[in-house]
Amino acid sequence: MIPPLIVQRARELGLEVIAVTDHNAMLNAPAVQEAAGASLTVLPGMEVMSREEVHLVCLFDHVSQAAELQERVWEALPPGENNEEYFGAQYVVDSTGAYLRTETRLLSAATTLSVDDVAMIVHGLGGIVVAAHVDRPWASLIANLGFVPRGLALAGLDLSRRASLEEVERRLPQTVGWGKVVSGDAHRLEEMTARTMLKVQEPTVAELALALKAMSGRRVQID
């Protein structure tokens, strides 16, 4: 999954907005943005794992915001080095996909930040949080914490790429009433999907948040 191929696949799928959210890191987001140029909006972000082992997709408009979150998250990561045999290599690449370096920090670990901490930090930086793949039995806000915590600054819920909205709402009634997107959570090119349609004024996180709340004429439609 290198930047030019991600951009090419996004165009084939007719996508106009994608987000690059590595586990506990934002190191490759700038390269994908650069590869996309003006053809595609690439929101920089991170998929942060909270202390409750909940995966949270954190999205921003600017790389500098994502970089600040990364700094906060890394301060809260346990020490330890990545084991490539178990977790795969953590490459950082440039916009052509050329190898720059390998991140050795253990990025697949849970941070010591709670879901509420993560949401507060992301909000403070001007970003939004979407709870990742809540239809899954693990690493999900709903599986791990049962339901959306009271007072959590959450923009919406994300469903995994093959999820059926009706099935999820029937099985997990606590997700009803929350705005939802379906994302590819793509770890491979063939996992990228175009099931989510946004009706927004511009491709920004503020507009996405409005769409998830179905406010001011913005909306999300899941195919």
Place this chain on the structure above:
Amino acid sequence: MTVDEAVDLLGLRVLAGRDLERKVTGGYASDMLSCVMAKAKEGNIWVTLQAHQNVVAVGSLLNLAAIVVTEGVEPDHDTLARADEQGVVVLSSAQDSFAVAGRLYEAGIRGSQPDVALSTG
């Protein structure tokens, strides 16, 4: 066994709640709150490492006898205040979930699943 007796037996600290004379009807251990919501029963003692505010909400929802948060992890002040408000007993153990569940089992507390016959072979 009552909550009080469990507190004494395991040397637990009482972080919230007052109804310690309540009888413990059984036990459950998991850190997945969705599983707890589906499987723990009223009057159970629940052993977990999670200290999130939702733990208290689940305890209240299921009317559990007590929640034991293990490995010395402490829920934050707001969470404990809410537990007090809702009458949810929150206990703390320095030991891990394995040891706490084992001690409770030894003391006669059982889960809701039938016991597996012990093999002597």
